[in-house]
Amino acid sequence: MRIIKLDATNSTNSYLRELISQDIVEDFTIISTKNQTLGRGQMGTVWASESSKNLTFSCFKDVSGIHVEHSFYISMVTALAVLKTLQELAIPKISIKWPNDILSENKKICGVLIENVIKQSQLQASIIGIGLNVNQTEFDNLPQASSLKLISGKVFVLDEVLLAVVLNLKYYFEILQTGNLEFLKSTYETHLFRKNKPSTFKNAEGLMFSGFIKGVSNDGKLQVLLEDDILKVFDLKEISLLY
Structure with missing residues (x-):
């Protein structure tokens, strides 16, 4: 070193x-x-x-x-x-x-x-x-x-x-x-912040939506469980987590 x-x-x-x-x-x-x-x-x-x-x-x-x-x-x-x-x-x-x-x-x-x-x-x-x-x-x-x-x-x-x-x-x-x-x-x-907790997100267009963080994909995209049990992945430019 x-x-x-x-x-x-x-x-x-x-x-x-x-x-x-x-x-x-x-x-x-x-x-x-x-x-x-x-x-x-x-x-x-x-x-x-x-x-x-x-x-x-x-x-x-x-x-x-x-x-x-x-x-x-x-x-x-x-x-x-x-x-x-x-x-x-x-x-x-x-x-x-x-x-x-x-x-x-x-x-x-x-x-x-x-x-x-x-x-x-x-x-x-x-x-x-x-x-x-x-x-x-x-x-x-x-x-x-x-x-x-x-x-x-x-x-x-x-x-x-x-x-x-x-x-x-x-x-x-x-x-x-x-x-x-x-x-x-x-x-x-x-150790993911807000994993399995109801969370609010904002997409690239500025629209807000709710979901549950479930994990990450192998290439690092965030896996979010949406309404109707739809699991969707987002990359860094597509989503931000709001407190």
């Missing part, structure tokens, strides 16, 4: 992608920064983080042995690694909001942005960006955000949390590389 620490960068994912283009990067190379000025989230959202208070880092992972149709398992592994870390830190009521946000109760404490490198229809590498709210206590205009300190009342050492996340990433990637997909999927689904 190689860790490169930066005082500031626009995006750890972008920095790591540039590094990959220039040189051979060893597995589990980490780019960590105190201040990420242009952090990105899913669907083009912005990830805002107070300097030196949180974990903002990206991890390089060689995924050349994973079939491209199983690429969502990289997302599952990442979510499970963060979740396991938070369990070890005694953070209560943790769940995974599809596809890979981490919540404590209804509050978001971690976001993930995964960018896969694909060549000739084959997975080559993943750049796994993780933003974890650790010691920040004020989130202006973000009522659904929280942090480990707000939840637990404790101040955490960022390097210790980072190391724990990376060790758990290694643990779950080893399971993925052995081909035990069923274990990963069932564990991920066990």
